Amino acid sequence: MSEKTPTKSPKLGNVYRTKTVDMQRELYRDWADTYEADSVGEFGYVGFETAAKEFASRVAEKNAKVLDAGCGTGLSGVALKNQGYANLHGIDLSPEMLTKAEATGAYQSVEVADLTQALQVGPFDAVFASGVFGFGPPHPEHLGILVNTLKSGGLAVLTVNGKGWDECGWDEKFPKELEKQSLNLVEQVEIPYLEIEEIRGILLVFQA
Numbered sequence: 001m002s003e004k005t006p007t008k009s010p011k012l013g014n015v016y017r018t019k020t021v022d023m024q025r026e027l028y029r030d031w032a033d034t035y036e037a038d039s040v041g042e043f044g045y046v047g048f049e050t051a052a053k054e055f056a057s058r059v060a061e062k063n064a065k066v067l068d069a070g071c072g073t074g075l076s077g078v079a080l081k082n083q084g085y086a087n088l089h090g091i092d093l094s095p096e097m098l099t100k101a102e103a104t105g106a107y108q109s110v111e112v113a114d115l116t117q118a119l120q121v122g123p124f125d126a127v128f129a130s131g132v133f134g135f136g137p138p139h140p141e142h143l144g145i146l147v148n149t150l151k152s153g154g155l156a157v158l159t160v161n162g163k164g165w166d167e168c169g170w171d172e173k174f175p176k177e178l179e180k181q182s183l184n185l186v187e188q189v190e191i192p193y194l195e196i197e198e199i200r201g202i203l204l205v206f207q208a
């Protein structure tokens with residue numbers, strides 16, 4: 001299926017057409033070296049920074065043990081570190097992306113993990129994920145996997161790509177998954193996300 005409206009960058013269109021976990025693993029294996037230049041420079045990706053600021057306004061404890069889920073090359077971890085967080089743990093599907101994340105020095109640990117399968121990590125005081133949900137996988141039915149890594153009362157602050165929200169049926173699927181997985185959604189707000197592409201982000205905040 002091609003997206004309903006084309007992206008300005010054909011490269012970004014290719015990203016949105018990866019429909020399986022194996023395709024995502026291959027995509028990011030081959031993209032690790034140029035991911036940051038493409039995302040920030042060509043697509044105008046600001047979502048990791050806006051989401052990190054939103055996270056900081058909700059998670060006061062800077063020593064909180066934080067999971068950065070789908071941490072990629074570490075853009076998101078560096079943004080969290082710049083907000084003062086010192087106990088960051090990154091997981092990602094792609095070993096090649098994780099090697100870059102580790103080199104940033106922002107993380108206490110990094111580990112390969114698949115967010116569509118039950119996770120053997122945690123518990124965490126808070127979870128952050130930027131740039132991971134939207135087109136998927138992972139899909140709305142996998143949101144609970146992240147919330148389940150939280151300590152009781154902890155917050156999960158996640159972004160959803162607005163184009164993915166509109167084109168992959170989140171309006172219909174998301175409320176059903178909230179009920180099915182008994183997820184406690186405490187906030188849903190729009191944030192600047194992919195500015196050159198003019199794609200909004202949707203910030204979801206869940207409490208365990």
Ligand SMILES: C[S@@+](CC[C@H](N)C(=O)[O-])C[C@H]1O[C@@H](n2cnc3c(N)ncnc32)[C@H](O)[C@@H]1O
Binds near residue numbers: 021093129
């Ligand atoms: C758009 S990048 C975002 C990276 C980083 N959070 C950022 O803000 O720059 C998406 C990341 O999610 C990872 N990813 C995709 N599917 C995944 C899955 N099923 N499990 C774990 N990570 C996944 C990719 O390997 C990639 O590093």
